Amino acid sequence: MPLKVLVQRFAFILLVGATVTMMIVDRVEPKATERLRVVATDITAPVLEFFSKPAAGIASLAERVEIFFSVYEENEQLRLENERLLKWQAVARQAEHENVELRDMLNVVSDPRASFISGRVIADSGGAFVRTVLINAGAGDGVAGGQAVVNGDGLVGRIVEAGSRSARVLLLTDLNSRIPVVIESSRERAILLGDNSQRAHLAFLDDKAVLAEGDRVVTSGHGGMFPPGIPIGTVSRVTVGGGVVEPFADWDRLEFVSVMNYVVPGVLPSPRRAGRVEKLP
Amino acid sequence: MSPALVQRFNLYFWNLIPVATILLLVFVTVVPWRLPGFGAITPAFILMAVFYWSIYRPDQLSYVAVFCLGTVQDLLSGMPLGMTPLVLLIVQGILISQRRFLLGKSFFVVWCSFMIVALGAAILSWVVGTVFFGAPLAPVPIVVQVVMTVLLYPALTWLFGRAHLAMLRYG
Numbered sequence: 001m002p003l004k005v006l007v008q009r010f011a012f013i014l015l016v017g018a019t020v021t022m023m024i025v026d027r028v029e030p031k032a033t034e035r036l037r038v039v040a041t042d043i044t045a046p047v048l049e050f051f052s053k054p055a056a057g058i059a060s061l062a063e064r065v066e067i068f069f070s071v072y073e074e075n076e077q078l079r080l081e082n083e084r085l086l087k088w089q090a091v092a093r094q095a096e097h098e099n100v101e102l103r104d105m106l107n108v109v110s111d112p113r114a115s116f117i118s119g120r121v122i123a124d125s126g127g128a129f130v131r132t133v134l135i136n137a138g139a140g141d142g143v144a145g146g147q148a149v150v151n152g153d154g155l156v157g158r159i160v161e162a163g164s165r166s167a168r169v170l171l172l173t174d175l176n177s178r179i180p181v182v183i184e185s186s187r188e189r190a191i192l193l194g195d196n197s198q199r200a201h202l203a204f205l206d207d208k209a210v211l212a213e214g215d216r217v218v219t220s221g222h223g224g225m226f227p228p229g230i231p232i233g234t235v236s237r238v239t240v241g242g243g244v245v246e247p248f249a250d251w252d253r254l255e256f257v258s259v260m261n262y263v264v265p266g267v268l269p270s271p272r273r274a275g276r277v278e279k280l281p
Numbered sequence: 282m283s284p285a286l287v288q289r290f291n292l293y294f295w296n297l298i299p300v301a302t303i304l305l306l307v308f309v310t311v312v313p314w315r316l317p318g319f320g321a322i323t324p325a326f327i328l329m330a331v332f333y334w335s336i337y338r339p340d341q342l343s344y345v346a347v348f349c350l351g352t353v354q355d356l357l358s359g360m361p362l363g364m365t366p367l368v369l370l371i372v373q374g375i376l377i378s379q380r381r382f383l384l385g386k387s388f389f390v391v392w393c394s395f396m397i398v399a400l401g402a403a404i405l406s407w408v409v410g411t412v413f414f415g416a417p418l419a420p421v422p423i424v425v426q427v428v429m430t431v432l433l434y435p436a437l438t439w440l441f442g443r444a445h446l447a448m449l450r451y452g
Binding site: 008011012015016018019020021022023025026027033036037040041044047048051052055056058059121122123124125126127128129130132133134168175176195196197254255 | 308309310311312313314322323343344345348351352353356357358359360361362363364366367370371374406409410413414416418419421422423425426
């Protein structure tokens with residue numbers, strides 16, 4: 001066997017070994033690889049931003065062509081929706097007014113207000129194995145791990161890694177996504193699980209909970225990570241012990257998202273905690 | 282610069298084409314295209330490139346290069362670190378040992394072989410991903426990805442062929 005072939009075979013085995021080692025490290029010690037990912041995405045963020053602009057152009061062109069063919073039906077649909085929404089607006093105004101008065105009477109502690117940081121989606125994981133996106137806002141803009149990410153439709157996901165000028169969002173449909181939710185009408189609690197598809201699943205529902213198709217699912221705010229009441233989606237199918245949720249967010253058109261900076265009073269962010277923070281569980 | 286040096290530099294430049302195409306495709310893969318109905322699933326572009334160059338120019342695409350490019354893709358896309366290079370290296374290893382069979386065969390035969398390779402790579406990725414996450418991955422998005430990848434292969438091959446021709450002409 002010539003030396004060159006031998007060297008190549010050795011390199012092959014060595015590199016395959018390296019990939020397996022990398023995966024084990026990534027699984028056992030994700031903190032170690034997170035640093036590497038953050039550095040890589042921070043370095044490439046300007047390049048990705050450059051590439052994502054023409055891509056967004058093509059996407060909006062395709063969308064325009066699509067809209068051109070459906071403009072009449074859409075117009076009709078919007079007119080009906082507008083009529084319905086005007087009625088709802090009257091109801092909402094009245095309810096809001098009543099709500100303020102009742103809160104005043106009861107001295108309710110108001111929920112902390114969340115501030116927003118908005119960013120553009122500059123990269124997408126491709127979707128078959130993981131469902132994450134990169135945005136062009138990072139720790140320099142106030143983005144930190146765990147924050148909720150929303151767009152005009154509703155909840156999109158949460159921040160998992162924050163570099164100085166880019167951050168990774170774990171979409172709520174990712175296999176690793178777990179979000180405490182509540183069914184809006186029945187106030188039943190559940191956990192929303194992703195499975196890498198376009199939809200998400202409800203789990204840990206109470207045995208006696210009654211679930212119906214079309215029920216709205218919103219964040220519950222349990223755990224103090226997300227503000228309560230962010231719309232997520234509607235139940236599209238009821239299964240044994242759970243249901244399938246069709247998210248409001250349109251995964252094909254995720255262009256700009258907002259990161260919610262929400263701090264529950266009494267739960268200080270870790271750098272401001274007194275004492276030996278590292279020793280805390 | 283002496284003409285010999287210019288020529289050498291020129292050769293280096295053109296020999297970088299396989300690596301450069303893959304690097305470009307890494308960016309193409311992670312860019313958010315948002316095509317209606319695309320469902321945020323992107324075809325496995327770099328698998329096509331590794332397939333093509335492993336058959337036609339294995340001398341200009343080393344295992345180390347594939348390892349590095351696959352790792353970059355994992356870092357940018359948020360995949361389990363090492364998953365893409367592992368699958369790509371195994372594909373490249375198999376192709377280098379089988380390339381004699383594919384060289385000079387009709388495009389249809391090569392396309393069919395690519396289909397088998399893409400399917401095998403998807404199954405391998407599914408197994409690796411399932412072991413990594415400790416939960417079975419949803420198969421539908423992966424099947425969609427394989428179909429998209431196989432259907433797009435002829436178009437990408439045409440582009441690789443142009444690049445390959447330029448390499449042979451000017452390199």
